[in-house]
């Protein structure tokens with residue numbers, strides 16, 4: 041449709057006396073009809089929600105995402121030690137979280153920043169899962185790590201910076217685990233759903249989308265959390281959609297209100313950074329809640345769903 045609009049605009053905009061005939065003649069009637077009909081069909085065939093189609097339920101371990109209960113995933117930005125992830129798992133579980141998050145491979149803007157503890161962190165995550173019973177989601181940064189991360193984790197996160205890493209998406213399409221696909225910081229909704237299409241068309245039906253804020257002119261918040269986009273994607277696609285209010289705002293204070301807003305607008309769940317001592321976190325401390333703050337937020341969310 042957009043192509044057709046652009047085509048008709050340039051046609052209308054052409055000066056009457058313009059003599060560039062070849063250019064005017066180029067879109068012949070049949071070609072135009074063909075391109076219109078292609079544009080009318082949704083470009084994301086498998087991700088699209090058909091009329092009346094229910095939200096797809098994706099299982100991460102024994103947790104059902106998209107089944108109507110708000111799924112809350114909580115944990116530190118980075119796994120820092122066995123003790124830190126075990127303690128976080130225990131505290132977020134006590135507060136009512138359904139899953140544990142924690143980065144072992146970190147996509148950092150600067151190569152001089154902490155990059156994650158790798159396989160050791162994956163082992164500690166798996167131990168924390170055994171101790172808490174919470175299924176684990178963690179990011180896989182590169183192709184060569186897919187098998188190893190899939191051995192330890194219950195769900196594989198594709199980070200925002202990798203949303204358009206098509207080689208990684210193709211590889212994850214054949215992975216035996218569900219994928220949490222974060223929206224790229226500069227990705228349109230169409231590009232995001234087409235990235236999901238790589239996973240679906242390659243053979244992995246277990247895809248969960250995650251809005252984590254996009255880059256706009258605004259710098260007062262770390263990113264701009266596109267909650268209207270979440271409502272739209274819920275209409276366009278049958279895939280469950282999570283919201284990440286931590287990266288979406290960048291500020292601890294804003295995480296609870298953004299979480300409540302995400303729940304109210306219809307998100308299927310939240311992924312929230314929680315650290316036992318946020319001021320000492322090795323990454324993203326400013327946007328991490330402590331366990332007490334997380335517990336208060338969980339109470340608020342329970343109040344909303346009970347209302």
Ligand code: PEP
Nearest residue numbers: 117199200201222252287
């Ligand atoms: C993260 O979850 O810690 C992370 C790096 O997220 P994003 O890819 O959305 O920036």
Ligand code: MN
Nearest residue numbers: 117313323324
């Ligand atoms: Mn982070």
